[in-house]
Amino acid sequence: MIALSLAEIAEVVGGQTHDIPDPSVQVTGPVVRDSREVEPGSLFVAFAGEHVDGHDFANAVVEAGAVALLASRPVGVPAIVVDDVQSALGALARHVVRRLGATLVALTGSAGKTSTKDLIAQVLARKAPTVFTPGSLNNEIGLPLTALSATAETRFLVLEMGARGIGHIRYLADLTPPQIGLVLNVGTAHIGEFGGREQIAQAKGELVEALPSVEEGGVAVLNADDPLVRAMASRTKAKVILFGESGEADVRAENVRLTDSGQPAFSLHTPSGCSEVTMRLYGEHHVSNALAAAAVAHELGMSADEIATALSEAGSLSRWRMEVTERPDGVTIVNDAYNANPESMRAALRALAAMGKGRRTWAVLGKMAELGDEALAEHDAVGRLAVRLNVGKLVAVGGREASWLQLGAYNEGSWGEESVHVSDAQAAVDLLRSELRPGDVVLVKASRSVGLESVAQALVEAGTEGEVAAR
Incomplete structure (x- = not known):
């Protein structure tokens, strides 16, 4: 995280300082919720869960180097006490993101989010320091923790956003307002909770509704091959970029094929040129994921050759996914x-x-x-x-x-x-x-x-x- 004093953090989250001798002491390490991840300079976020209460680890995390806790009650060691720890964590993330100066890329979809996020991160890392969601930590706790892991050197922040109902993505986008919003697809994942694909589309489209206007630099990256996603173009004030195998896509794939080992290869076409891609990942479904990543990278100034090289060398960063x-x-x-x-x-x-x-x-x-x-x-x-x-x-x-x-x-x-x-x-x-x-x-x-x-x-x-x- 960018360095902030405990006094600054308390002001941002609307909390009260307890047992803090010097409020000017800065948090210089990561913001974590797992006591095993504490490092010198950390801020430990104490959630009271159904089975484990983070407040019980107060002494241990301070001994391990945590500067203070973000907590819902005094714990006898340095702490910033708030009414709602989750809301306070979100407020801190929103504050840090606004100060970063990094380009925030957010993505959602029914399938392929994590694989696509990993591809985007690997491609953009060729251009500048990039921070991205680890694994699938894409909810109201994982997303702000990821955002808070960015530093002053971070230029791209890539955040995966999940949803289990209407309003979830709107909430996440308010915590970490994106400049570029990517919607991969609308499928049947969690359809039992949403009630139908139309409701899923309504929820996923909250991302493009949150984007700034064309004049303010907002970009909506949409799947041209998914009618429900393509229709989201009418729900945004941002510039719209289409990706897919459709001839109308701005970033598209041609001559899609699989190698003998099942790895996809294709000709990548972007407005700035064409180049050949042979991926290390397995399965033709990764073509769509790669095109989504390519569309984001193109909007951020990378050439077709640079994108193709990065996609061809990218691997799987998250466990148990192909x-x-x-x-x-x-x-x-x-x-x-x-x-x-x-x-x-x-x-x-x-x-x-x-x-x-x-x-x-x-x-x-x-x-x-x-x-x-x-x-x-x-x-x-x-x-x-x-x-x-x-x-x-x-x-x-x-x-x-x-x-x-x-x-x-x-x-x-x-x-x-x-x-x-x-x-x-x-x-x-x-x-x-x-x-x-x-x-x-x-x-x-x-x-x-x-x-x-x-x-x-x-x-x-x-x-x-x-x-x-x-x-």
Whole structure:
């Protein structure tokens, strides 16, 4: 964070100082909520959660070097006490962002947010110091903490914004007002909470409504291939830039193809020129993510060649998102278990099919959460798609939703051997350990709550331990 005194922070957040001998002492380290992340000069944000109360760590964090706590009650050590810690954290982030002088890029969408954010960050880092959301910390706590990690040297701040209802993105955009707003897509993630795709579009479009006008430098980057996103152009005063494979897109891809290993390649066309891209990531769905990143980079002054080079060299920065491990015995594990929705599930299955040409493929899938009344139809459709893509075997893991996945595959298949339903992650591991052969490709994917990353990790470890014998 940019250096601020405790007195300044107290004024910004409307708090009272307690047990602070010298209010002129500055916070020079990071603002953190996890006591394990405290460094000398830190400000520790004490949230009182359902299971853990940050106030209980007051003495420990000060001993570890924290200058003070942002707290809801006095704790006997230096603290700035406020009525609402979350609101105070947001107010501090808003103040720091206004003082930074950095260009703030915000993005949202139903699928691909984290992968696209990682691409944007890697591309922009070629141009100037860049700070970006770690992982998927895209809510009312993670977003301000990310913003507060920027320093005086930061020139680009890339923030992922998530939403579980109308008004959420409006709130986040008020905390950290963006100059560039990117909307990737409107899908069915969290449709059970929103009530329909139109409501999701309404929520995602709050980002472009928050942008400054064309005259003030605002830019809305919209997906030309998604009608609900493209329609958001009417909801903003900002300049509109379209990306996609549509011929009307300002930044577009032509000659899209996959390499033999399933990595996308394409010709990148921007208003400033054209260049060739071959990505290190896996799956054709990353083309759209790359175009979104390219559109942002173009608006910030990067050439087509610079963008193409950066995209071609960019890797995955976040765990369990199409994380590919080649085992010594020739088995490939694709760990995409961080989260799942119908769009990302379909994209992952298509990537598996591309990666597995001439090889035996396995899809180890679990439930997709928060789909409401659409849950049965969506799980059934994913199971059917696995068969249509000629996935060798679907292993559906878990309860009711997994049974729907398996049933969809069974009904789509011709003899029922395309799928199997197992009770839990350990049963999936046991099955695969006994049946995997060198050269097989295994995709592991489900909503985060299922915890299928344990399956991927166990299979990776089994390969290093030599537990799978060649057959």
